[in-house]
Amino acid sequence: MIPILLITPIAAALFSALARRTQQRAIEYAAVAAGAIELLVALAIAGTTLTGSVVFALPLFSVDALGAFALIFTTLVGFAAALHSVGYLRQEREKDIIGFRRIREYYTLFHLFFFAMFVAATTASPIIMWTAIEATTLATAFLISFYNKPSAIEAGWKHLIVNSVGLLLGFLGTLLFFNAAASAGDPHTFVTWDVLRVLSVSLDPALIKIAFIFCLVGYGTKVGLVPMHTWLPDAHSKAPAPISSLLSGVLLNMALIAVLRFRTITDSLVDPSFTQYLLIGFGLVSLIVAALIIFGQKNYKRMLAYSSIEHMGLMTIGFAVGGAATVAALFHMLYHALLKPILFFCAGNFFLKYSSTKTLKIGGALTLIPFSAIAFFAALLAVSGIPPSGIFFTKLSILSAGIDAFPFSMFLVMVALALILTGFLKSATSMLFSEPPQDLEKGEANGWTTVSIAFLGTLFIVLSIYVPLPLIALITNAAHLLQ
């Protein structure tokens, strides 16, 4: 199954790259079909890991419960983004903002991004995972600067440089882990996560501490943890909406999973409070900085970008607290991966209608594009943790698990969350309920831009009310791997 997962995006990328001008529809349908196939294969792989077993393929690839969980949210977001991209790009082409060559470039890079993500989720080797995550930087750099405007080029450049430096530091940390493993065991052994785990008892604690700090700072840059977050708001706000959704719903989570895998190895060797304090520190600072900026934010796409930093911070805190909070943080990862693309898709629909990302320029959205406006408002409330949203329960679980050991930190988290909700409501009311401009016609761009929102929205509502037993088993197994 893993080879199918890896071949599908490569085949779709090749098809897109070689397509002729008359084949735009074929590229679009290929993207949707590839998304559907990838989703089905991911579900099949996840099914086989429910009993705690690992799926092997080729010497370098194996999928455990955590990898299968990552595949699930990656393919869900990927399928929805493929649907949304069709409508979004058609609309941009109708306005003569982009031509066929840009569309072809978009889909080629889109599929290459997924290929890199699938490699990162399925590989057994930390170094291959590093290479795959670095490859996503390369695939997304031109997608972020897609509109070729000065600000988009700046955002793409910043993304490229900041992430490359960050990932090189992560590479250094990974190599230090490798070196410690080579010293402890056979130097010719191919180092996998399992080998690192087995050898962890005999690694050098001082070196592993340094290695973990490099990994945290390196992959933390990709996660968007403050102060390494500087690329994230620019990239999310300048990229086309479907790409912003991939960055937020897939890439950040995958990088966080990389940090967590290194953390489990570090914790088995040194006092767990070492990584716990580091993660809580970075998570808390990220949450507070994001809250302060969201409160005064005047650009709705940047507001959503800072919201991603906030959620990454909260998940980091959850994983640091451990125990029940780990399960809650994994559920939070899934819910956030479903909700944030909805918000970015709606933001994309606002942009298609109003041609602006400034909050003040969006007036009367409820009148002009009611479906997107209602979905945006509902998703904002859900992502803020208003019940019965699943995020309410995950936030509550993280806070209640951490309140005994870290009461002051949890108090700060609650204050930050309240500030964020206020900031969201301030922006949303201005965008939705003010007077609409006279020169704009009522109506959504097209069906594709609403069906993607409906798909993820329905899934989120269902999973907030009822969590199927197989999903609980998968997340519980994944949580075991992180403890």
Added chain:
Amino acid sequence: MIFILPWLSIFAASLFALMLLMNLVRKNTSLVMLYLAQSLMLTLALVLLSYSTGSTGLLFAALLTLVVKVVMAPAFLLHMIRKYHGHLSAASRLNVPLSLLALAAITAFTYAYVAPALAQYGSSSASILFACIFGTLFLMTNRRGALAEIVGVLSLENAVVLLAALLGIEHSFALEFAITFDIAVWVAIAAGFLTMMYRQFGAIDAATLEMTHLTEEE
């Protein structure tokens, strides 16, 4: 292995010295030539390590380094400099004396805090490479030119690769190929961005980008 350790220390020190020079030169062409020299040192170090350990993986790594980092990347960057008239780079944030002071502080910090943890791995060479890594990060922070940032990333990668080889980490050829291919693609993408920057701003200077356009209306 014992007899090559002094040589490895010399190569590590050369990388460090070239990093210091990178922080001091003002011309982009000099910066690229220094990077070329640094990559050549890395290639020689990898050949030496391959000879002493009998590792064919390291020999392939040396060959790839020679092709990609000594020949292709510098040639590509020099072509970009000629094409876009970027011979002079933008000013640095700190002047030369202050930059040297900062680099001295970075080196002292490395020896005080990182070196003790690396004692069992031949601390002097490893520590000097760590100082090289931090010094390269300083180069990227201190200099505004886009080309300095590109050379900074590539130089950082040089130091990391030599450190990995020095620490005795075995890589398969496929893995080395993947990493070097990654670097080659990275250079091509960075060059693509230089072209876009020149078309939009008329210069390949990252200073022209700084927070001037992200607030623009759309």
